[in-house]
Amino acid sequence: MDLKRLILGLAFGGVLFSGCNDELSQVGPSIQPEGDRSFVYADTFQVEASTIKLDSVYARTVNxxxxxxxxxxxxxxxxxxxxxxxxxxxxxxxxxxxxxxxxxxxxxxxxxxxxxxxxxxxxxxxxxxxxxxxxxxxxxxxxxxxxxxxxxxxxxxxxxxxxxxxxxxxxxxxxxxxxxxxxxxxxxxxxxxxxxxxxxxxxxxxxxxxxxxxxxxxxxxxxxxxxxxxxxxxxxxxxxxxxxxxxxxxxxxxxxxxxxxxxxxxxxxxxxxxxxxxxxGNIEQLLQPNDEYAYIKSPAGVCTKVIVPTSVISEKIEGRIINGLNFSVKAMPQEEWLYAFEAPDYVLLLPEDSVQSFFLNNKIEDSVTAYLASYTSSSKTYSFGNISNLLKKHVESKPNEDLRLLIIPVARGTQNSNNYYGESKPVTTSITNYMKPAGVRLKKDKESMQMVVLTSKYND
Structure with missing residues (x-):
């Protein structure tokens, strides 16, 4: 089994480097026994995005x-x-x-x-x-x-x-x-x-x-x-x-x-x-359906809702192991008029039904149900990394119900911590709703809203 895992890991890495496709790949036939061959899949799914209103946000602060x-x-x-x-x-x-x-x-x-x-x-x-x-x-x-x-x-x-x-x-x-x-x-x-x-x-x-x-x-x-x-x-x-x-x-x-x-x-x-x-006030235009953008405005304005087609994914990958799901969203350039809002430094991705408890209980990102992304100005991107744990959890509990996520602007508190090699890097100490005026347009065209799910299966 250890040999299987090693080969599967090498195969998964190969898929990441070679690009995404929907074809079945047979891995390592010359070194594996016939019954132990592994297969890796890369399936593309379409994600939906929309803008929803935030009537209020939790803001426990002295500021x-x-x-x-x-x-x-x-x-x-x-x-x-x-x-x-x-x-x-x-x-x-x-x-x-x-x-x-x-x-x-x-x-x-x-x-x-x-x-x-x-x-x-x-x-x-x-x-x-x-x-x-x-x-x-x-x-x-x-x-x-x-x-x-x-x-x-x-x-x-x-x-x-x-x-x-x-x-x-x-x-x-x-x-x-x-x-x-x-x-x-x-x-x-x-x-x-x-x-x-x-x-x-x-x-x-x-x-x-x-x-x-x-x-x-x-x-x-x-x-x-x-x-x-x-x-x-x-x-x-x-x-x-x-x-x-x-x-x-x-x-x-x-x-x-x-x-x-x-x-x-x-x-x-x-x-x-x-x-x-x-x-x-005057945010009705942000809430109108459109095919180009979803919006984020803080504080307590609007945020982006993402629907992952879990029912379709569950049917397609039935019997496989979910290995990877890198997710990011791209932003449009900021407006150039005087005193235009800036994009928030951080956004949080989490299930819609867990937003209230997340902030009430002073939680931080855990890379299981909550993922943090920082704004990269050069590429105008928020990258959440590999969110496969979130998809796995939802597929296991609600395979026939689409996964509904919110992208919410947040403020991140940090302190420096040394890792095993003595290198210092910031770690999250708090995440709160973003309480500064900010706004950003997120692309929601078909290409921007594609999601590639990497899975694998042993030929037992």
């Missing part, structure tokens, strides 16, 4: 998107978010404000240099509303802010541009994060002082509201951060925080009274809830 943008092909995209804030147990102000009065409060939307999509000088308006009831742990992007907020009471607003022209180039060039002049791009929104004062008063009058995170969330459920007027830009929010500013009395080394300015800071962290809302 967010804020803004609105329009693309001539991919339509409109509007994004905002609701966030809670982390509170240490039994929190209280570090100092007592003079006369028990705070000075002001500000909310900060922080993002990295270049952390935006679209026109950096497009005027945008950010608006802040207070959340009025504790948030559910709903991390899907179709949440309705009206269920959690009083949208009639605005507590802060600010007009901004992603590139702040008031910041000098000399400040922007500072790379030392310990430098007091180091600049992190941000939008600073002043919040009504009444909100800050009620916050301090609660620490004095009802300290149990700060006993733990649950009690704090009940007292202060969070903020809804959205946009008012303006379109043309979306910020990729890296951190959301609010500061409460106040003064307190202190003593100098000489024993004299002095006034000190300070602040209290609260951040959105992974311990609390952030819910992102994504609205995609």
């Amino acid at each position: 967010g998107l804020l803004g609105q943008i329009y693309d001539p092909l991919y339509g409109n995209l509007k994004t905002d978010y609701i966030c809670q804030f982390y509170c240490p147990e039994d929190y209280k102000f570090a100092h007592e404000p003079i006369d028990g009065k705070v000075d002001s409060m500000a909310f900060f939307i922080m993002y990295n240099n270049g952390g935006y999509v679209g026109d950096s000088l497009a005027p945008m308006q950010a608006k802040i509303y207070k959340v009025t009831k504790p948030l559910d742990r709903n991390y899907y992007t179709n949440m309705d802010p009206a269920e959690y907020c009083d949208l009639q009471t605005l507590i802060g607003e600010k007009t901004y541009t992603a590139y702040d022209l008031s910041i000098s180039d000399s400040i922007r060039k500072i790379t030392d994060t310990s430098d007091p002049n180091y600049y992190t791009p941000n939008v600073r929104i002043r919040i009504n002082t009444d909100v800050a004062q009620s916050f301090y008063d609660e620490t004095i009058n009802n300290p149990n509201s700060f006993h733990n995170q649950e009690a704090f969330n009940n007292f202060f459920p969070g903020f809804y951060v959205t946009t008012g007027f303006g379109t043309g830009n979306i910020l990729e929010v890296a951190q959301s925080s609010f500061f409460i500013y106040y003064k307190y009395m202190s003593k100098t080394s000489a024993g004299n009274d002095t006034i000190i300015h300070t602040r209290e800071q609260f951040n959105v962290t992974k311990e609390v809830i952030q819910m992102n809302q994504v609205e995609n």
